[in-house]
Amino acid sequence: xxxxxxxxxxxxxxxxxxxxxxxxxxxxxxxxxxxxxxxxxxxxxxxxxxxxxxxxxxxxxxxxxxxxxxxxxxxxxxxxxxxxxxxxxxxxxxxxxxxxxxxxxxxxxxxxxxxxxxxxxxxxxxxxxxxxxxxxxxxxxxxxxxxxxxxxxxxxxxxxxxxxxxxxxxxxxxxxxx
Amino acid sequence: xxxxxxxxxxxxxxxxxxxxxxxxxxxxxxxxxxxxxxxxxxxxxxxxxxxxxxxxxxxxxxxxxxxxxxxxxxxxxxxxxxxxxxxxxxxxxxxxxxxxxxxxxxxxxxxxxxxxxxxxxxxxxxxxxxxxxxxxxxxxxxxxxxxxxxxxxxxxxxxxxxxxxxxxxxxxxxxxxxxxxxxxxxxxxxxxxxxxxxxxxxxxxxxxxxxxxxxxxxxxxxxxxxxxxxxxxxxxxxxxxxxxxxxxxxxxxxxxxxxxxxxxxxxxxxxxxxxxxxxxxxxxxxxxxxxxxxxxxxxxxxxxxxxxxxxxxxxxxxxxxxxxxxxxxxxxxxxxxxxxxxxxxxxxxxxxxxxxxxxxxxxxxxxxxxxxxxxxxxxxxxxxxxxxxxxxxxxxxxxxxxxxxxxxxxxxxxxxxxxxxxxxxxxxxxxxxxxxxxxxxxxxxxxxxxxxxxxxxxxxxxxxxxxxxxxxxxxxxx
Numbered sequence: 001x002x003x004x005x006x007x008x009x010x011x012x013x014x015x016x017x018x019x020x021x022x023x024x025x026x027x028x029x030x031x032x033x034x035x036x037x038x039x040x041x042x043x044x045x046x047x048x049x050x051x052x053x054x055x056x057x058x059x060x061x062x063x064x065x066x067x068x069x070x071x072x073x074x075x076x077x078x079x080x081x082x083x084x085x086x087x088x089x090x091x092x093x094x095x096x097x098x099x100x101x102x103x104x105x106x107x108x109x110x111x112x113x114x115x116x117x118x119x120x121x122x123x124x125x126x127x128x129x130x131x132x133x134x135x136x137x138x139x140x141x142x143x144x145x146x147x148x149x150x151x152x153x154x155x156x157x158x159x160x161x162x163x164x165x166x167x168x169x170x171x172x173x174x175x176x177x178x
Numbered sequence: 179x180x181x182x183x184x185x186x187x188x189x190x191x192x193x194x195x196x197x198x199x200x201x202x203x204x205x206x207x208x209x210x211x212x213x214x215x216x217x218x219x220x221x222x223x224x225x226x227x228x229x230x231x232x233x234x235x236x237x238x239x240x241x242x243x244x245x246x247x248x249x250x251x252x253x254x255x256x257x258x259x260x261x262x263x264x265x266x267x268x269x270x271x272x273x274x275x276x277x278x279x280x281x282x283x284x285x286x287x288x289x290x291x292x293x294x295x296x297x298x299x300x301x302x303x304x305x306x307x308x309x310x311x312x313x314x315x316x317x318x319x320x321x322x323x324x325x326x327x328x329x330x331x332x333x334x335x336x337x338x339x340x341x342x343x344x345x346x347x348x349x350x351x352x353x354x355x356x357x358x359x360x361x362x363x364x365x366x367x368x369x370x371x372x373x374x375x376x377x378x379x380x381x382x383x384x385x386x387x388x389x390x391x392x393x394x395x396x397x398x399x400x401x402x403x404x405x406x407x408x409x410x411x412x413x414x415x416x417x418x419x420x421x422x423x424x425x426x427x428x429x430x431x432x433x434x435x436x437x438x439x440x441x442x443x444x445x446x447x448x449x450x451x452x453x454x455x456x457x458x459x460x461x462x463x464x465x466x467x468x469x470x471x472x473x474x475x476x477x478x479x480x481x482x483x484x485x486x487x488x489x490x491x492x493x494x495x496x497x498x499x500x501x502x503x504x505x506x507x508x509x510x511x512x513x514x515x516x517x518x519x520x521x522x523x524x525x526x527x528x529x530x531x532x533x534x535x536x537x538x539x540x541x542x543x544x545x546x547x548x549x550x551x552x553x554x555x556x557x558x559x560x561x562x563x564x565x566x567x568x569x570x571x572x573x574x575x576x577x578x579x580x581x582x583x584x585x586x587x588x589x590x591x592x593x594x595x596x597x598x599x600x601x602x603x604x605x606x607x608x609x610x611x612x613x614x615x616x617x618x619x620x621x622x623x624x625x626x627x628x629x630x631x632x633x634x635x636x637x638x639x640x641x642x643x644x645x646x647x648x649x650x651x652x653x654x655x656x
Contacts, residue, residue, distance in 0.1 A: 140241030143183075147293065147305045150190060151312065154286045157197075158316035161279045162331075 007048060015041040028074045032067060039063040050123070053130045179239055181229045182246050185222040185254060186292055192218035193285045200278020208276040212269035212622065215281040219262045219288075226254050236654050238298055242360045245298040245431075247654035252503060252647065253295035253427045256510055260420030261288040263514045263626040267412040267521045270620030273321055274410050280320060284416070287313035291424035298435075300349045300359040303428065307345075307388070310424055311338050314417060318409035330408025337401040338391060345388025351381045352436070361436040368441040375443060382437055382447050389432070392425030395488060396458040399481045403469075406477040411524055414473055415517025418480040419510045426487055426506055430499060434655045439494060448578070451492035456586045459485025463593040472520055473530045475597065476513070479556060482594060483509055489571045489587055493578035499652030501570035504644060508555070508563035508637050515552035515630035518623060519545055526617040532601060536610035542617035546605050548627050553598040555634045558591050563637030 015038055022034035039062045046055035110117055126132065137145055180187070196215055200208065236247030244250070261284055274280045290309030297303035315338060319331015353359055355377070356367030368378060390398040406414040439446050462482030469475040487509070490502035520530065522545060527534040539546035555562030568591060575584040619627070637644055 141243075141301065143240040143243045144302050144305050147290075147302075147309055150193075150286055150289065151305065151309050154283065154309070154313050154316075157279050157282060158312065161283075161316060162319060162322060 004048065008045075011041050011044055011048075015045075029071065032070050032074060035070075036063050036067045039067070051128050053128055053133050056130075182232075182239060183244075184229045185226040185258070186289055188218065188222040188225055189285050189289045189292070192222070193282045193289075196278055196285065197282050200282075205276065208278065209269075211278055211281055212265050212275060215265045215285065216262055216269075216622075218285075219258055219265065223255065223258050223262075226251065226258065230254070238362075242362075243299045243302040244293070244296040245654075246296065248651045249427070249431065249503075249654040250296040252507075252651040253423065254292050256423050256507060257288050257291040257295065257420050260416060260423065260510055260514060261285070263518065263630065264412050264416040264420070266622040266626035267415065267518050268410070269622040270525070271410060271412055271521055272525070274412070277320075280317070283313040283317050283320075287317070287416075288420070291420055291427075294424045295427040295431075297428070297431075298361050300352065300361070300364075303432075304346065304349065307342070307392070307428070310421065311342070311392075314413075314421060317413045318405055318417070320410055320413070324408075326408035327410065328408075330405045333401055334405045334409075337398075341388045341391035341398060344384055348381050348384030348387070351377070351384065355381070361432060364436045365438050365441070368436070369438060371441065373441075375445070378437070378442065379447070379450075382433075382450070385432065386429075389425055389429045390454075393422050393429065393484045393487075394481050395454055395484055396461045396481070399458070399461070399484075402481055403474045403477040406480075407471060407473045407530070411473065411517060411521035411530075414477075415514055415521065418476065418517065419513045422480065422484065423506045423510060426491075426502060430491055430502055430652075430655060433491065434494065434499070448492050448494045451488055451494075452575075452580055452583050455485050455488035455492050456583060457485070458482070458488060459587060459590040463590045463597075466597050467593065469597075470532050471530050472532055472535065472601065475532070475601070476516055476520070479594065479597075480513060482590065483513075483556070485590070486568065486571050486587060489575045489580075489583055492580065492583065493574035495574060495578055496649070496652060496656055497570070497577055498574040499655055500645070500648045501567070501574040503648040503651045504570050505567040507644065507648070508567040508634070511630045511633040511637070512552050512555040512562075512564055515548055515627055515634065516556065518627050518630065519549045519552070522619050522623050522627075523617060525620075526615070532604055535601065535604045536608040537613045538605040538617065540609075540613045541615060542619065544624075545617055545619060545627075548631055549605060550602055551631055551634055553602060555638070557595040557598045559595070561635065561638045563634045566638055566641055 018034045018038035018041060022031045022038060025031045025034060039058060043055045043058040043063065046052075046058060192215065195218070196211060199214065200211060203210070230246075230251065232246050232248050232251050236245055238244070239246050264284060265281060268274050268280065268284075287310050290306050290311070290313070293302065293306035294310055297306050315331055315335040317331075318334045319328050321327040349359075352364055355373060356364040358364060358367065387398065389395075391401070394402040402418075406417065409417065433447060433451075437447060439448070459482045462478045462480075462485060466475055466478035466482065469478060483505075487502055487505050490498045490500075490505060492498070493501075523535070523538065523542075524530060526541075538549070551562060555564035558564045558568040560566075568587075572584045572587055575581070575587065
């Protein structure tokens with residue numbers, strides 16, 4: 001067996017283990033940490049597939065920024081511990097059924113219609129390198145790139161505008177009480 | 179190439195200038211902000227006319243992201259005019275007049291609309307739609323101490339997020355079918371004729387969901403009355419005019435370029451749009467009959483007008499495109515005037531109920547006159563611009579062999595006339611106990627209302643130049 005396959009099998013075990021750990025952990029913080037582990041393993045998958053840019057984006061954006069935000073929200077809301085029995089009546093069997101359908105479809109595609117999988121052409125070695133993406137971003141996609149900057153600024157202004165006044169009112173009422 | 183983008187760049191700079199001067203000024207002198215914003219927008223209008231005039235041939239610029247043609251040009255002016263009037267109405271609306279962020283949001287939203295009107299690429303289009311919508315969600319919920327405004331902002335956000343998700347799914351299908359995000363490439367790929375009809379039609383429907391939300395086409399109109407009622411009145415006017423115009427700019431460009439009729443067999447999207455047009459105007463007009471709040475009434479009336487404009491799109495011809503552009507221009511000034519009157523009247527009347535409008539003509543003859551002209555133009559009575567606009571969309575429907583649609587449209591125009599006249603009856607014939615209290619009109623609103631009023635009458639009497647300009651703009655699509 002080549003090193004790639006060994007690496008893949010090891011990582012796959014970690015990724016599936018982390019995903020299961022996320023699902024079955026009763027503590028929301030542990031779940032979030034398991035999810036970070038899962039994201040990090042998937043990032044290594046991307047590296048193995050020769051997509052370093054997506055791998056780094058996965059680590060910084062998902063495992064980094066978004067999950068830190070998740071952890072903050074979980075801790076701020078104090079929702080660490082789940083109740084022993086959730087109100088999941090009909091959702092549980094439905095989820096099982098849909099999950100089974102997904103696994104069956106994948107198995108059908110891989111084992112029965114194997115010819116479809118073998119048709120996938122591996123990308124060229126220099127496809128999607130950070131350099132290429134950078135050039136594309138500042139060349140063809142320069143305008144959208146700049147527009148995103150404006151959009152993010154507006155979102156920030158909006159978050160401040162919509163939350164600012166409430167606090168002012170609260171302060172006013174608390175002053176009146178005092 | 180950068181000169182063609184100068185109006186947009188001006189708006190970005192203006193947004194930063196307003197944002198920073200807002201910090202530097204004290205509360206009293208912030209009343210100057212709307213005038214600063216208006217001056218900047220006027221500058222953008224001048225730059226559009228002087229530097230960003232399209233040439234004889236439409237060109238794709240910025241790596242195929244934008245298309246610089248006469249349609250882009252005309253819609254740019256439409257959006258800038260809508261924003262300009264909204265800013266002037268806001269200057270007299272105390273709860274928002276001195277808030278710098280409010281003007282920054284209007285400016286960025288206008289920037290998004292201008293990009294929407296020019297987008298020739300799905301990536302750019304999506305970002306432009308978001309740059310338009312996100313400031314509008316915030317503006318609708320801007321008055322945080324008013325529960326109605328908060329509700330309106332939240333409802334708008336949820337509805338917008340859902341339809342945007344459906345639209346993005348459609349975009350991903352388009353990319354999957356054609357391997358490109360450029361509208362003109364997509365057209366070529368669909369023309370190859372290897373795609374089954376059902377997947378093409380399905381994609382049209384998915385993509386249309388997002389656009390239909392922006393123009394409040396049935397069945398995506400549910401948000402309109404609630405959002406208009408709760409949001410600050412100048413913003414309600416902005417939503418129903420400029421934002422709607424941006425939606426139509428995108429619809430005609432995407433449907434006519436990315437989904438060419440030749441790519442479909444016998445049955446294409448024109449039938450779907452015709453049915454949507456008939457439903458939209460009927461639903462809007464019939465529900466408007468039962469309204470007792472003027473903002474809700476105008477909301478349903480604007481749903482109905484979306485239906486009339488859709489008739490021109492369903493025709494999918496050059497006359498259809500021309501009628502859509504003409505209708506949008508006339509509808510812009512007319513509805514801005516109507517919402518402007520509501521914004522001015524609201525300050526003194528303290529209510530948006532129709533009953534509060536009793537005897538308005540005695541309290542402010544000028545305001546009542548503007549309301550009279552704008553509502554009659556909405557109803558389609560000559561010599562107002564609305565009459566010509568309606569004639570053109572009906573003509574486009576007849577030319578495209580959709581006589582039934584024109585008949586539905588004419589019947590709807592009669593229903594519309596009824597509820598506009600009910601409002602005017604209250605304004606001119608009813609008496610109220612507060613007749614001796616005049617309704618003052620703030621100076622900036624008066625300027626904006628006068629310009630709108632003149633424009634309505636000019637569009638209705640001197641038709642030829644506007645007809646020609648609309649034709650040139652629509653010609654960029656064929």
